Amino acid sequence: MRGAKKRRLYLVLAIGLCLSAAVGLSLAAFSSTLTFFLSPRAVVAKHPAPGMNFRLGGIVQVGTVKTVINAGTPTTSFRVTDGQASVPVVYTGLLPDLFREGQGIVAIGAMNASGQFAADEVLAKHGSTYMPKDVEESLKNAGKWNPAFGPAPAADTWNTMKVKGSGS
Known part of the structure; x- marks a missing residue:
């Protein structure tokens, strides 16, 4: 059971990291075209x-x-x-x-x-x-x-x- 919780935690952290990277890249692209x-x-x-x-x-x-x-x-x-x-x-x-x-x-x-x-x-x-x-x-x-x-x-x-x- 402890191993399953650890895997879930890593999965949630990986998804959070991917979402943060996507938001960061989107904001960077948007701000360069913002007038x-x-x-x-x-x-x-x-x-x-x-x-x-x-x-x-x-x-x-x-x-x-x-x-x-x-x-x-x-x-x-x-x-x-x-x-x-x-x-x-x-x-x-x-x-x-x-x-x-x-x-x-x-x-x-x-x-x-x-x-x-x-x-x-x-x-x-x-x-x-x-x-x-x-x-x-x-x-x-x-x-x-x-x-x-x-x-x-x-x-x-x-x-x-x-x-x-x-x-x-």
Whole structure:
């Protein structure tokens, strides 16, 4: 009887070890493909490491869009803001048709060594009433908008602020 209990214990331990290894490998694989979402305020506060992929969401700051064409390929630089901070973005390629100043976007990419967000992909949202949730929260926290008093202010009324060290 003692030998049967010992075998059962080893079997349970072996199954537990296998399950732990499977969970560990799954989490490792999942975390390498996970892309976090950050608002401009969070980017300024956390200073993500260059090369760390994440999604940057906010509003394209009015007056910051500049496009240069090199070898037939457009490179566009602009700033994304949430009303409290703004982040410089550079994107090489064709932008979505809905991309414009004062419009909500989500950009996927990473910070580069020069402190710009190098976007690999830019997604633009349509509709004049669209506002990313994090931007909405940022406006509320900054005291720039109270939902009890109506819709959010137009982007061009709050997204042109000066940011320390931004040069704009």
